[in-house]
Amino acid sequence: MAKVIAEMLVESVKLELPDVKTVRLQWPEGYDPGEFKTGQFITVYWPHKPKYKRAYSLSSSGLDRGAYEVTVKRDGKMGTSIVDWVDAGDKLFVIPPTGRFLPVFDPPGKHLICVAGGSGVTPFRGFVREATRRNLDTRITVLYSVRTTQDIIFFDEFTALEKENPRFKFHVTCTRLAPEHPWTGRRGRLSPEWIKSFIDDPAQTVFYACGTNEMVESVEHLVLHDLHLTKEQMKTEKWG
Amino acid sequence: MSSQVPSDLLYAKSHEWARVENGIATVGITDHAQHELTDIVFVELPAKGRQVKSGEACAVVESVKTASDIYSPVSGEVIETNPAVIQDPSLVNSDPYATGWFFKVRLSSAEAPGDLLTPQAYAAQIGA
Numbered sequence: 001m002a003k004v005i006a007e008m009l010v011e012s013v014k015l016e017l018p019d020v021k022t023v024r025l026q027w028p029e030g031y032d033p034g035e036f037k038t039g040q041f042i043t044v045y046w047p048h049k050p051k052y053k054r055a056y057s058l059s060s061s062g063l064d065r066g067a068y069e070v071t072v073k074r075d076g077k078m079g080t081s082i083v084d085w086v087d088a089g090d091k092l093f094v095i096p097p098t099g100r101f102l103p104v105f106d107p108p109g110k111h112l113i114c115v116a117g118g119s120g121v122t123p124f125r126g127f128v129r130e131a132t133r134r135n136l137d138t139r140i141t142v143l144y145s146v147r148t149t150q151d152i153i154f155f156d157e158f159t160a161l162e163k164e165n166p167r168f169k170f171h172v173t174c175t176r177l178a179p180e181h182p183w184t185g186r187r188g189r190l191s192p193e194w195i196k197s198f199i200d201d202p203a204q205t206v207f208y209a210c211g212t213n214e215m216v217e218s219v220e221h222l223v224l225h226d227l228h229l230t231k232e233q234m235k236t237e238k239w240g
Numbered sequence: 241m242s243s244q245v246p247s248d249l250l251y252a253k254s255h256e257w258a259r260v261e262n263g264i265a266t267v268g269i270t271d272h273a274q275h276e277l278t279d280i281v282f283v284e285l286p287a288k289g290r291q292v293k294s295g296e297a298c299a300v301v302e303s304v305k306t307a308s309d310i311y312s313p314v315s316g317e318v319i320e321t322n323p324a325v326i327q328d329p330s331l332v333n334s335d336p337y338a339t340g341w342f343f344k345v346r347l348s349s350a351e352a353p354g355d356l357l358t359p360q361a362y363a364a365q366i367g368a
Contacts, residue, residue: 043304052281055304076300076307077282213276238276239306 006031007047010090011067016153019074020119021083022059025094026067033096038062038126040097041237042070044078047091054078057210057237058097059154061126063133068094071153073119101237103127103138104206111139111204115190115219117211118146123237124210125154132165139167141198145190145215147176149183171198190215192222202229210237243272243368246337250353251362252313254295257337258356260347265314268341269301269332272366277303280329285321285343292318292345294353299342301332312345314353320344 011026025044027033038061045053054076060069074083086092101123104110114124124142131138146152149172158170173186173194186194199205207229209219216236223234249257255273258265274280282302292298292312299310321343325331332340347353357365 053279053304054281054302076302078302079307 004032005093005095007091008068008094010086010088010092012088013086015083016071017151019083020071020153021086022069022071023082023086023092024067024069025092027065036062036097037102038130039101039103039123040099041101041123042068042097043095044070044092046081047093050093052077053095057099057101057123057126059122059125061130061133063130064126068097071119071122071125075119099237101208101210101235103130103140103208105131105134105136105138108137109204110206111141111199111201112206112208113195113198114140114142114208115195115210115215116142116144117190117215118151119153120209120211120215120237120239121153122210124208125157127208128158128161128165128168132161132168137167139169140165141169142171143190143195143198144170144172145211146172146174148174149177149181169198190218192218192226195219195222196227199227202227205229206233206235208235208237211239213238243270243275243366244337245270245272245359245363245366245368247359249337249359250313250356251359252295252311252356253365254311254313255366256311256313258313258353260314260353263347264319265316265345265347265353266341267313267343267345268336269310270362270366271336272368274333274336274340277301277306277308279304280332283325283329283332283342285326286312286318288318288321290318291348292316294355301329310342313356314345314347316345316348318343319346 008025011024014022041055041057043055056070059071072082207223209216284300286298294315297309
């Protein structure tokens, strides 16, 4: 069945950070998105600006029906208008989900190491939500680089999911914290050594990287050239 | 897919190109840059008459995935901008070195800018 572009009502919004907002887009009556999966992205545009489109990873999972959630940073015209202005009751056009940045839940027993920078963490919320809700044996480790503790998106939800799902681990590294800041977690940039320290069985590990091109390419280099893993074990989502 | 790097242009490390003729530089972004950005949906250009310095952010492109600053590869006065890319930003994807140009700068120095990369050096930078 052909995928249908639909006008969707903004059901609710949640300001995650001063410059990051989650928007919940309600499916219209009779809407059939076709088959879609956790980790895919939707493309949105305003009714009055059909040529100006932006793509956002779903921060909800494929199990979440009835609405899509995207979590948007104030960036560019669309990001700025969404974070600053969008409210419940507004409408956006939505091109249905697509993309191949998909969690490998089948076969079971995989360890997904998900490396994120900034708002690149958003698709991983869907990964963890689905694995937790389905009680999968898949292990998920999110390695998340942010500038400061004020920039951590989904901190409360990831912390709660970590308690609920013993196979999920959430690790943050802060790159620009003042030395006197009381943060007891890791500091400094994502490093190959840090990422490698989470690998126990390389053959069962699948890497994901979502963020700037530079960050994604450095993880890709680590996985493919230093660790000599296969392309099927490296999945990327670049912002450009 | 390998990106095109025309041999008659100069390049900035930040992926802009400049075609310098008679003291005027025509500026755009490279084929590699447009590939990385993916589908471009919005372009904002500097005002005519603006004085720009080499390395100064003076334009913005947005693709479906991200928004990026564009840096002037040369110093001088912006004397012309390309209305076609405002009207149809996809020209930057389809024709980055010709109809997808961004703006023209009258160089503040009569000499061609010396700190830009040759086509060979830029090709090496992007692994083309």
